Amino acid sequence: xxxxxxxxSQGNSKMQKLKIEIEELIKKQLEDDNAIIGIFCGxxxxxLIASQVKQDVDLKWGEITAxxxxxxxxxxxxxxxxxxxxxxxxxxVGKNKIIISxxxxxxxxxxxxxxxxxxxxxxNKYSSNLRAxxxxxxxxxxxxxxLKEEIFVKLxxxxxxxxxxxxxxxDGIPIRVQSTMAEPMLSxxxxxxxxxxxxxxxxxxxxxSIISGALGSIIVHELDESRILCIAVPEGKDTKxxxxxxxxxxxx
Numbered sequence: 165x166x167x168x169x170x171x172x173s174q175g176n177s178k179m180q181k182l183k184i185e186i187e188e189l190i191k192k193q194l195e196d197d198n199a200i201i202g203i204f205c206g207x208x209x210x211x212l213i214a215s216q217v218k219q220d221v222d223l224k225w226g227e228i229t230a231x232x233x234x235x236x237x238x239x240x241x242x243x244x245x246x247x248x249x250x251x252x253x254x255x256x257v258g259k260n261k262i263i264i265s266x267x268x269x270x271x272x273x274x275x276x277x278x279x280x281x282x283x284x285x286x287x288n289k290y291s292s293n294l295r296a297x298x299x300x301x302x303x304x305x306x307x308x309x310x311l312k313e314e315i316f317v318k319l320x321x322x323x324x325x326x327x328x329x330x331x332x333x334x335d336g337i338p339i340r341v342q343s344t345m346a347e348p349m350l351s352x353x354x355x356x357x358x359x360x361x362x363x364x365x366x367x368x369x370x371x372x373s374i375i376s377g378a379l380g381s382i383i384v385h386e387l388d389e390s391r392i393l394c395i396a397v398p399e400g401k402d403t404k405x406x407x408x409x410x411x412x413x414x415x416x
Contacts, residue, residue, distance in 0.1 A: 170234035182308050186214040186301055193297055194218060197268065199290060201261075201279035204228050204274045205301055208237075209331060210339045210391065213271065213305065227333070227390050232274040234337040236267040243360055262287065264294050270311065303336045315387065316340050318415045323408060327380070328396035331387060334358060339391065354394050358384060372412075374405055381405050385412050400407075 190203045194216055202217035206229030215228075240251040246322045256263040262277040262286075275294050282290055313318065319329055320342075328343040328350075336355030338347040361370040361384075372385040387393040393416075397408055 171367065179309060179313070182304065182310070182355065183214050187216055189297075189301065189385065190214060190216040192291075197290065197293060199277045199285060200275055201278055202276040205232075205234060206270060206272050207305075207310065207314055208233060208235070208317050208340060209272075209273075211314070212335075213310060217276075228274060230333055230339055230390055232265050233272045234333060234339050236265055236272050237338070237340070240267055241347075253295060255291070264291055266295055266297050266298040270302045270305045271298065273301065274300045279368065286325070315393070315415060316342075319393075319412070322411050322415060323395060323397065326395050326397055328382070329395060330354065330393050330394040332394070333390055334392055343396075350394075354384060354392055358392050371411060374409070376402075376405065378402055381408075383409060383412065385409070385416070387416065 167221045173303070177182040186205060190205065193203060196201050199251045204215040205213045207213060210230030210233040211231045211330060227289070236251065239254050243249050243251050243408045249268055253267075254263070256265070256278065256338060260279055262282050264275045265279065266273045273294065275290075277290060289412065298416065316329060316331060316347045321328065323329075326342075328341075330341040330343060330346070330347075330350060331339045332351040332354055334339070334355060338351040343350055357373075357375075358370060361373055362368075370386060372383060375382040375384070380396065380398050381400055382394060383405070385393045385395075393412070395408065395412065397405070399405060
């Protein structure tokens with residue numbers, strides 16, 4: 165047991181070191197590029213890896229990486245299905261800010277830019293620099309233990325017979341989904357069901373629920389304050405379902 169805890173602490177130490185290294189790189193990127201006011205780097209699952217923002221900027225930290233991951237994967241599928249093209253980046257222009265979002269093989273990245281400065285210096289410059297920067301961070305994450313810690317990967321290994329594995333936001337936006345059902349439809353239904361669970365509980369926090377059939381069941385479990393996890397398994401027996409719930413809890 166002591167040896168196991170030692171290994172876990174070693175792994176956490178390595179990940180913490182990597183996070184600090186990435187934060188330092190982001191900090192330097194913010195210093196080198198005047199228009200960038202904040203960068204958030206996350207996993208495909210929407211988990212924050214590292215971030216830095218300039219002091220005069222008030223941005224929400226909690227849901228940015230999850231929302232960015234959802235947007236990038238939806239955009240990627242739209243581009244692939246309509247034009248058979250791989251995504252390079254998403255560009256979102258607001259009144260005062262510009263957002264550049266990038267999807268690599270191992271990470272997502274979102275950068276907030278001051279619109280006036282970015283347009284003055286050239287948006288192409290920033291999109292090119294940020295894509296190169298994203299690939300550098302992605303290479304660092306590829307060789308780390310961060311990807312092994314993703315709940316989606318752990319669940320696929322722990323429950324190999326799962327028919328559906330889905331991680332969505334509570335607002336019904338798909339983050340990462342393995343399913344034959346269309347992602348937007350599945351995510352919308354799960355979000356609606358989760359909301360109804362909370363209503364029926366008189367707004368007591370919903371921990372998990374089981375939608376059971378004779379030959380299959382769906383487990384809906386709170387992942388954190390902004391995300392929901394769903395797993396469908398070909399099993400209807402109560403005792404077996406409870407063992408799946410126990411596995412999910414241990415992994416979370």
